[in-house]
Amino acid sequence: MKVKTVVTGGAGFIGSHLVEKLVSDGYEVTVLDNFSSGFLGNLSRVRDRVGLVVGDIKDLKTCLNVFKEAEIVYHFAANPEVRVSSIEPKVHFEENVYGTFNVAEASRISETVKTVVFASSSTVYGDASVIPTHEECGLKPISIYGASKAAAELILHSYSTLYGLRVVVVRYANIVGPRARHGVIRDFLVKLSRDSSILEVLGDGRQRKSYLYIDDAIEATLLAATKAEASYSVFNVGNEDWVEVSEIAKIISEVLGIKPRIVYSGGTRDGRGWPGDVKFMLLSIDKIKSLGWRPRYTSAEAVKLAARAVARELGLLRE
Numbered sequence: 001m002k003v004k005t006v007v008t009g010g011a012g013f014i015g016s017h018l019v020e021k022l023v024s025d026g027y028e029v030t031v032l033d034n035f036s037s038g039f040l041g042n043l044s045r046v047r048d049r050v051g052l053v054v055g056d057i058k059d060l061k062t063c064l065n066v067f068k069e070a071e072i073v074y075h076f077a078a079n080p081e082v083r084v085s086s087i088e089p090k091v092h093f094e095e096n097v098y099g100t101f102n103v104a105e106a107s108r109i110s111e112t113v114k115t116v117v118f119a120s121s122s123t124v125y126g127d128a129s130v131i132p133t134h135e136e137c138g139l140k141p142i143s144i145y146g147a148s149k150a151a152a153e154l155i156l157h158s159y160s161t162l163y164g165l166r167v168v169v170v171r172y173a174n175i176v177g178p179r180a181r182h183g184v185i186r187d188f189l190v191k192l193s194r195d196s197s198i199l200e201v202l203g204d205g206r207q208r209k210s211y212l213y214i215d216d217a218i219e220a221t222l223l224a225a226t227k228a229e230a231s232y233s234v235f236n237v238g239n240e241d242w243v244e245v246s247e248i249a250k251i252i253s254e255v256l257g258i259k260p261r262i263v264y265s266g267g268t269r270d271g272r273g274w275p276g277d278v279k280f281m282l283l284s285i286d287k288i289k290s291l292g293w294r295p296r297y298t299s300a301e302a303v304k305l306a307a308r309a310v311a312r313e314l315g316l317l318r319e
């Protein structure tokens with residue numbers, strides 16, 4: 001019999017790639033998504049092979065109905081916009097904290113849900129004092145988004161301890177690839193689609209972060225989900241290296257075959273892109289590597305592949 005899984009946020013960027021892989025691995029999958037940032041088109045390759053519930057994780061009854069008989073819940077629904085979080089903090093509390101509480105509560109009540117896999121973020125570390133940052137480093141988020149992810153992790157930790165729920169937390173670096181609707185790559189491509197002669201980079205361009213291609217991220221996620229032995233485990237999922245934002249601007253210009261004038265503006269006084277932006281992010285990935293995983297692409301390769309894919313989606317590239 002097929003193992004029943006639920007993917008919250010399964011119509012989003014990462015969620016839809018995860019759903020495709022789960023389906024091809026023989027799992028029965030139900031997607032729970034409110035389509036606030038997800039798209040039905042993201043599921044076009046698997047639409048006839050997955051259950052789809054259009055609903056909101058902020059509604060406990062909906063979660064209870066969808067989780068009935070499920071064994072594994074991949075909790076990926078969230079508002080993922082770091083920038084929005086400093087403008088409207090309440091949104092992130094409701095979507096990411098209260099939403100996760102409902103996911104935990106519905107898992108507890110369901111009696112069939114054994115495992116929750118949670119999409120957390122490198123932003124929980126804030127401006128880390130140790131780089132590469134390992135999983136035992138302190139959580140000192142500097143954005144409301146990061147705080148909401150840290151709070152969600154702690155809620156799940158208490159459910160794991162109190163009710164025996166198996167919890168696997170994956171703290172993602174920047175995940176890039178086709179279908180991504182937010183983040184620096186799409187942002188630059190959209191700007192260049194309006195005016196290819198100039199590219200405005202927020203901050204001083206010296207922000208340096210780690211980028212992971214979506215296929216690598218999904219592989220690592222499923223490995224952690226199946227192999228984690230502890231009842232509560234946390235894995236960083238990122239790349240071995242990082243890349244500067246100014247380098248990303250160059251890669252994207254090359255992908256489009258253009259030479260825009262690059263201007264650095266906006267941002268904060270200390271060169272961040274926006275308040276709450278972590279300027280330097282590189283995760284230690286030794287723990288996930290010990291399970292037998294390696295990223296196939298470097299950060300720069302991941303950015304290039306993703307830029308090509310998103311440029312095609314935006315109609316900026318043909319091949």
Ligand SMILES: NC(=O)c1ccc[n+]([C@@H]2O[C@H](COP(=O)([O-])OP(=O)(O)OC[C@H]3O[C@@H](n4cnc5c(N)ncnc54)[C@H](O)[C@@H]3O)[C@@H](O)[C@H]2O)c1
Nearest residue numbers: 009011012013014034035036037038056057077078119175
């Ligand atoms: N993309 C990244 O680089 C990255 C990095 C770290 C963590 N994450 C986390 O990974 C997860 C997926 O991110 P993504 O980049 O695919 O974003 P996304 O916006 O493409 O996907 C989020 C999905 O959740 C759905 N959703 C949002 N609120 C919901 C609600 N209340 N009820 C039901 N569905 C809801 C959206 O419609 C969307 O389909 C998120 O939890 C995000 O915080 C992403």
